[in-house]
Amino acid sequence: MKKLPISGTTLYLFLILSLTPISAETILLFDDFNNENSGLYNENYCTKDNCKLENWIALFGSVDLCGNGTYDFYPGNGLYLDLDGSTGQAVVLKSKNEFDLTNGLYELSFDIGGSTRGDTNSLTVTLGDVFIQRFTLTQNDPMKNYAFEIDIRNQTNVNNAYLTFEHSNDGDLYGILLDNVKLIQIYNSENCEIIDTDHDGVIDELDKCANTPKNSFVNKDGCAFNGIVIDQTQADQIVGCINNIITILDEIGLKDAIKALEITAGMKRKVD
Numbered sequence: 001m002k003k004l005p006i007s008g009t010t011l012y013l014f015l016i017l018s019l020t021p022i023s024a025e026t027i028l029l030f031d032d033f034n035n036e037n038s039g040l041y042n043e044n045y046c047t048k049d050n051c052k053l054e055n056w057i058a059l060f061g062s063v064d065l066c067g068n069g070t071y072d073f074y075p076g077n078g079l080y081l082d083l084d085g086s087t088g089q090a091v092v093l094k095s096k097n098e099f100d101l102t103n104g105l106y107e108l109s110f111d112i113g114g115s116t117r118g119d120t121n122s123l124t125v126t127l128g129d130v131f132i133q134r135f136t137l138t139q140n141d142p143m144k145n146y147a148f149e150i151d152i153r154n155q156t157n158v159n160n161a162y163l164t165f166e167h168s169n170d171g172d173l174y175g176i177l178l179d180n181v182k183l184i185q186i187y188n189s190e191n192c193e194i195i196d197t198d199h200d201g202v203i204d205e206l207d208k209c210a211n212t213p214k215n216s217f218v219n220k221d222g223c224a225f226n227g228i229v230i231d232q233t234q235a236d237q238i239v240g241c242i243n244n245i246i247t248i249l250d251e252i253g254l255k256d257a258i259k260a261l262e263i264t265a266g267m268k269r270k271v272d
Helices: 009-019 231-252 254-265
Strands: 026-031 043-047 056-060 063-069 077-084 093-097 104-114 119-129 133-138 145-150 163-167 179-189 217-218 224-229
Touching: 043 056, 104 119, 104 133, 133 145, 163 179
Parallel strands: none
Antiparallel strands: 026 179, 043 063, 056 093, 063 077, 077 179, 093 163, 104 145, 104 179, 119 133, 119 163, 217 224
């Protein structure tokens, strides 16, 4: 890595970016339904009164467990759910688990496809009061992945949340097909405390030079770089630049911002 004279404020931004747990995702839910019923088709596999699904209950209606060669509308996808089951009542499917959505960044994703059987259906997906999205699919809409970033880093009093899939109650036995439901926590703001007593941009745990003079240029160990010190005007200008970078970061996303900073600084860092 090329070493550059980086001010404490600039290094502080790089430090925050490097400490952000980009790849340390916490999986809250993943269900591809392939372990259900020994991998075999089953109609009305989940009803309000008798739901055999591992991670779900039916508040209303039913689902059929499809695929693996039997009523296999999307071959090669293993098992998946027909959300308008064979009882003649489309389902309201709710997660068994309630998710503790602490302040942070989350991603909800799932695969849905049209029924392939001559109709148009609608589906409403909700996660507590932090996410709601309605989909309308024709019979010809292919099975594809939908992914949504849910940012509640700045919210307070976020209640625990259930994940629900509510199918329009067509009752014609031909429903939207659901697969690969996944909810992950990408970033937990409550677990990102940074302590830097002398405010040189290097956290205390890594700082080998305590009490660095204000506005010093420091190296990765928190020690003054060649004795260079900037005045308050220069420091204010740097802070202004950093604030602009943070604004851009919020707009273009963390990974792209890291790459842009690396190019600007002439540095190279692996991003998972």
